[in-house]
Amino acid sequence: MRAAGSAYLGECALITAATNHLLAASGEDGGFPIPSMGEFFPAPIFFEGTVFEFNRMTLVRLVATAALVAIFWVVTNRARLVPGRAQNIAEMGLDFVRVNIAEEILGKQHARPFIPLLTTMFFAIFALNITGVIPFLNIASTSVVAVPLLLAVASFVAFIYAGIKAHGAFGYLRTTLFPSGVPWPIYIILAPIELLSTFVLRPATLTIRLMANMLAGHLLLVLFFGMTHWLFLEAGGALKGVGVITLGAAIAFTVFEIFISALQAYIFTLLTAVYINLSQEAH
Amino acid sequence: MIKATVIAAGEGEVPTGIWLFIPPDYDILWSAVALVAIALLFWKKVLPTFTKILDERTELIQGGIAKAESAQAEAQEALAEYTRQLAEARAEAGRIREAARAEGSAIVAELRTKASEDAARILENAQRQIEAERQQASQSLRTEVGALATDLASRIVGESLADSARQSRVIDRFLDELEASTADQR
Numbered sequence: 001m002r003a004a005g006s007a008y009l010g011e012c013a014l015i016t017a018a019t020n021h022l023l024a025a026s027g028e029d030g031g032f033p034i035p036s037m038g039e040f041f042p043a044p045i046f047f048e049g050t051v052f053e054f055n056r057m058t059l060v061r062l063v064a065t066a067a068l069v070a071i072f073w074v075v076t077n078r079a080r081l082v083p084g085r086a087q088n089i090a091e092m093g094l095d096f097v098r099v100n101i102a103e104e105i106l107g108k109q110h111a112r113p114f115i116p117l118l119t120t121m122f123f124a125i126f127a128l129n130i131t132g133v134i135p136f137l138n139i140a141s142t143s144v145v146a147v148p149l150l151l152a153v154a155s156f157v158a159f160i161y162a163g164i165k166a167h168g169a170f171g172y173l174r175t176t177l178f179p180s181g182v183p184w185p186i187y188i189i190l191a192p193i194e195l196l197s198t199f200v201l202r203p204a205t206l207t208i209r210l211m212a213n214m215l216a217g218h219l220l221l222v223l224f225f226g227m228t229h230w231l232f233l234e235a236g237g238a239l240k241g242v243g244v245i246t247l248g249a250a251i252a253f254t255v256f257e258i259f260i261s262a263l264q265a266y267i268f269t270l271l272t273a274v275y276i277n278l279s280q281e282a283h
Numbered sequence: 284m285i286k287a288t289v290i291a292a293g294e295g296e297v298p299t300g301i302w303l304f305i306p307p308d309y310d311i312l313w314s315a316v317a318l319v320a321i322a323l324l325f326w327k328k329v330l331p332t333f334t335k336i337l338d339e340r341t342e343l344i345q346g347g348i349a350k351a352e353s354a355q356a357e358a359q360e361a362l363a364e365y366t367r368q369l370a371e372a373r374a375e376a377g378r379i380r381e382a383a384r385a386e387g388s389a390i391v392a393e394l395r396t397k398a399s400e401d402a403a404r405i406l407e408n409a410q411r412q413i414e415a416e417r418q419q420a421s422q423s424l425r426t427e428v429g430a431l432a433t434d435l436a437s438r439i440v441g442e443s444l445a446d447s448a449r450q451s452r453v454i455d456r457f458l459d460e461l462e463a464s465t466a467d468q469r
Contacts, residue, residue: 036297037297038295038297040297041295041296041297041298042295043295044295047309050309051308051309051312052309052312053307053309054309054313055295057310058309058310058313061313061314061317062313062316062317064317065316065317065320065321068321068324069320069321069324072324072325072328072329073324073328076328076329076332076333079332079333079336080336081336081339081340081343090333091333094329094330094333115330116322116325116326116330117322119325119329119330120318120321120322120325120326123321123325124317124318124321124322127321128317141314141317144306144310145303145304145305145306145310146306146307146310146311146313146314147314147317147318149304149306149311150311150314150315150318151318154318207304208304
């Protein structure tokens with residue numbers, strides 16, 4: 001997992017660099033539309049230049065938050081002992097996080113204090129991801145770094161807190177950097193690797209995995225919908241036919257994005273639970 | 284053109300390199316606002332409510348099971364009680380029947396004794412009455428015989444003794460009669 005994470009980090013950096021290069025090179029020839037990174041950095045709407053600067057990304061983020069809060073507010077206020085349809089769905093989601101993520105990985109006892117954090121993570125990430133396929137919103141606000149980074153920091157704080165609570169500050173560092181059952185000379189290389197992987201790569205990979213997935217998904221959708229648009233309206237002759245294929249691909253990727261939205265929420269929450277568990281257990 | 288439709292507000296400044304991974308302060312602020320709002324919602328409202336509901340539901344189900352168990356135990360107890368009472372009632376009915384039978388035969392025996400006593404008493408009464416009547420009869424007979432004797436004597440005295448033969452016949456007849464009545468009386 002850790003090796004894969006770091007490899008993934010390198011790969012992401014490469015892809016981002018390459019995309020930037022390509023996008024910069026594509027220029028404005030007015031022909032084939034290629035989505036650019038500018039999509040993720042819209043111009044400010046209000047309070048430009050202040051800490052309250054408000055742009056389209058922020059707007060989408062707050063709309064998604066408001067929708068999530070409103071839905072759960074209403075469902076919670078109407079919650080009854082015998083659940084209705086909406087409550088059943090809400091309970092299914094809450095139970096999924098509680099049972100299938102928290103309790104399965106941490107055990108019933110250890111899971112309890114972390115259930116609010118994990119539940120918040122799952123639903124926040126899903127709500128902010130799903131805006132990528134909702135008409136007129138059309139972008140996931142997790143595709144810029146702020147939200148993934150804040151969530152990764154929350155995850156970081158949570159697993160360090162869990163480790164310190166289980167072993168004490170010193171004990172946690174010792175069990176993390178010097179896992180038992182290893183001949184001591186190995187510690188010379190193991191300790192720096194563990195230090196890097198636990199305290200740097202874990203939050204970094206959490207951040208980048210979520211952000212890069214949503215970013216790439218949005219670019220793919222824009223690419224296919226843009227191509228379809230261009231092929232139908234501006235391309236000539238037989239090329240128009242290709243538009244059917246790109247439209248099909250766009251629809252397929254929209255469905256795929258819905259899946260990815262849920263999957264990334266699941267992975268982020270699951271990994272946080274795993275990190276908390278690794279901190280609690282003595283190595 | 285796609286940009287014109289998808290990104291209404293147009294593009295801002297695009298960060299490059301490491302700045303892609305370092306969010307600007309306003310982005311952190313608004314992200315924090317969103318995440319804190321969601322966290323507060325789940326932490327303070329949604330999870331406590333649903334935890335409570337789940338606990339209540341569990342309690343209700345467990346309570347229901349316990350209630351059903353106690354009801355079943357009660358029912359079994361009641362059944363045992365009824366069976367016991369039924370057996371008791373049967374035994375009692377048998378006992379009562381036995382007692383009734385005994386009592387019936389006692390009554391019959393008593394009635395029989397009483398009847399024979401009555402019969403004996405009636406018989407005795409009848410004999411006593413007969414005896415009394417017989418004594419009365421002999422008494423009256425004796426009185427009558429005296430009167431007859433007196434009557435005959437006066438008749439003999441009053442009549443002229445014309446015929447000594449007739450006289451002796453009358454006397455003989457009287458004596459015969461007297462003798463016969465005395466024999467009857469014995």
